[in-house]
Amino acid sequence: MLKFSGIANPYALGKYGVEQNARVLQRYRFLHEGLLKAAAGQLPGREDWDLRVAMCRHMYEDAEIANQWRERIPELRTSSAVLSKEPDPVLSLLMDELVHAGSDLEWASAVYEVVKPALLAAYREHMAATQQIVDQPTIRVLRGAILDLEAQLEWGEAFLAELRASAAAQDATADATAEAAAAQDAPPFADAIAAFLAAAGGVAGELSRPTDLPRRGRSRTTYAVPGRSVRDPRKMGETTWARTSVANPPDDPAGRELLMKMRVRQEEMTACDLVAAVLYGQKNMPWAFYRDLARHIWDEARHAMFGQAALEADGHEWMSRPQYTSDYDINADKIPAVQYAWLSIGIEEGAMISLGKKKEYEWCRDEAKHPLMAQFQDYDWADEIVHANLGRKWTPDLMGEELPFVREAAQKELRHFFAEVDKANKAFARGEASKA
Numbered sequence: 001m002l003k004f005s006g007i008a009n010p011y012a013l014g015k016y017g018v019e020q021n022a023r024v025l026q027r028y029r030f031l032h033e034g035l036l037k038a039a040a041g042q043l044p045g046r047e048d049w050d051l052r053v054a055m056c057r058h059m060y061e062d063a064e065i066a067n068q069w070r071e072r073i074p075e076l077r078t079s080s081a082v083l084s085k086e087p088d089p090v091l092s093l094l095m096d097e098l099v100h101a102g103s104d105l106e107w108a109s110a111v112y113e114v115v116k117p118a119l120l121a122a123y124r125e126h127m128a129a130t131q132q133i134v135d136q137p138t139i140r141v142l143r144g145a146i147l148d149l150e151a152q153l154e155w156g157e158a159f160l161a162e163l164r165a166s167a168a169a170q171d172a173t174a175d176a177t178a179e180a181a182a183a184q185d186a187p188p189f190a191d192a193i194a195a196f197l198a199a200a201g202g203v204a205g206e207l208s209r210p211t212d213l214p215r216r217g218r219s220r221t222t223y224a225v226p227g228r229s230v231r232d233p234r235k236m237g238e239t240t241w242a243r244t245s246v247a248n249p250p251d252d253p254a255g256r257e258l259l260m261k262m263r264v265r266q267e268e269m270t271a272c273d274l275v276a277a278v279l280y281g282q283k284n285m286p287w288a289f290y291r292d293l294a295r296h297i298w299d300e301a302r303h304a305m306f307g308q309a310a311l312e313a314d315g316h317e318w319m320s321r322p323q324y325t326s327d328y329d330i331n332a333d334k335i336p337a338v339q340y341a342w343l344s345i346g347i348e349e350g351a352m353i354s355l356g357k358k359k360e361y362e363w364c365r366d367e368a369k370h371p372l373m374a375q376f377q378d379y380d381w382a383d384e385i386v387h388a389n390l391g392r393k394w395t396p397d398l399m400g401e402e403l404p405f406v407r408e409a410a411q412k413e414l415r416h417f418f419a420e421v422d423k424a425n426k427a428f429a430r431g432e433a434s435k436a
């Protein structure tokens, strides 16, 4: 294919004129942003570790795809003012309902068996049906989005198969709980989400839609993020506000310190929960804020995986240990501006000022001489510089004050936070329950 730069089927008339194309892309954009925000609202209450990590990755990918639609839509003789509008009240209702998923199964089934498969099908259809020369910039975005969605759905399918198998196994051995029984069939929640999507005329809005518009279900009540974050009670240790390392730490101080560092990285999942609460809770910020926070969440999930990978590579069991949830829990009642200032200015900018991240890297490289952990810390340091910059970029806007005010407020929140953690650590050392 030398002609047309390799573009196939160049003579065919395409399905979309400019205006119609922009209208459909606007729906795609809205769906990815809705999925991002609903996932952020869901994260603190989700149980399964692997699901949590995948949700963080998929939030980041949804944000990046949405961002590409935000760049493409105004190229189609469309005012960028539409980017802050909701294209379809039924799609808005779908997202209002989606954030009310009540279990890992409900969330995963609705997202990976209903909404994302429909998106993938729409993208494949769009890519084939649009005029291949005129719409090549759209096709390029679709191709990347399809790769992400295919990988997400492959993951979702495997996750749901395991979730249903373990529910069925529980069902067979123990007394059948209602939850395990419900897991056998497609849960009504995913069916309800599918019905909302159908009532919206599908992803692209091209199917005939009934004039009797759907009503609210669970979204009659406003969704509130949980007051305490959740970890899988079947697979993981209890949540705690203390640092608990591994079960049998070695006697030598450097070995103990190294394992503690691995656990502290692994427990950064609690930072994901906190940033997710900020992303969900803070309304009406510029799009760049939500995109930055989606990346922030994924970075903290990668840091948690740094710890997980280092611990597992060295043969240390971590999942049954108590799981530190302080970043979220202790800050749960604070407003998003304070939550984000506590993390990005108090903790993350603070770690730059104290050279804490640089020292962690050098210690793992030179004292512990642990190449994998040193590499993790090298990148952890790089990421945290980005996060401190995000803090300086957004917290003045969030708080309506200049940085000196934000820094002073963050210091007060740090004192409150570490007083609580200190109490929990002392209780843990005395062998008492480590959560307030």
Ligand SMILES: [Fe+2]
Pocket (backbone or CB within 6 Å): 268, 271, 299, 300, 303, 384
């Ligand atoms: Fe981190």
Ligand SMILES: [Fe+2]
Pocket (backbone or CB within 6 Å): 299, 300, 348, 383, 384, 387
């Ligand atoms: Fe960070």
